[in-house]
Amino acid sequence: MSKNSEKRKYRKYGTSGKQHFRVVSEVGVPHPYMVTEKHLEYNQDQMYLGKEQIEEMEKEHGNMCGFKCGMPWSEHKIALMVECTADIHTKTGKMNRELQTYLKSIKDKTEKNGYAGFAFLDKREIKRQSK
Numbered sequence: 001m002s003k004n005s006e007k008r009k010y011r012k013y014g015t016s017g018k019q020h021f022r023v024v025s026e027v028g029v030p031h032p033y034m035v036t037e038k039h040l041e042y043n044q045d046q047m048y049l050g051k052e053q054i055e056e057m058e059k060e061h062g063n064m065c066g067f068k069c070g071m072p073w074s075e076h077k078i079a080l081m082v083e084c085t086a087d088i089h090t091k092t093g094k095m096n097r098e099l100q101t102y103l104k105s106i107k108d109k110t111e112k113n114g115y116a117g118f119a120f121l122d123k124r125e126i127k128r129q130s131k
């Protein structure tokens, strides 16, 4: 996917009230499902390798994620990555109210699109480290 269509894909989630938080990408949780040589070997008769083919294989061969996590395909979820340029938590450990409001406002949309939840990318931390 090109950079521009990526941007368009996540634009519908908008930004938080003070623009400190916005969805920028997606990430596999707890990790992305890993396809291995075994998948290709078992899939030789098929044109496509996707949900349907992998679930068929798992019925026959057991769970096959390359990370050997023991989880079936269906337990590998996708979360939305939220870029943060302000603190995620307040000093008392509560979630930043701006972030909380933002997540609440897009929750229905993200659930409808099949996302399991949110991951957070602390942009402030990265800036500090690169100095």
Ligand SMILES: [Zn+2]
Pocket (backbone or CB within 6 Å): 031, 032, 033, 034, 065, 066, 067, 068, 069, 070, 071, 076
């Ligand atoms: Zn896995």
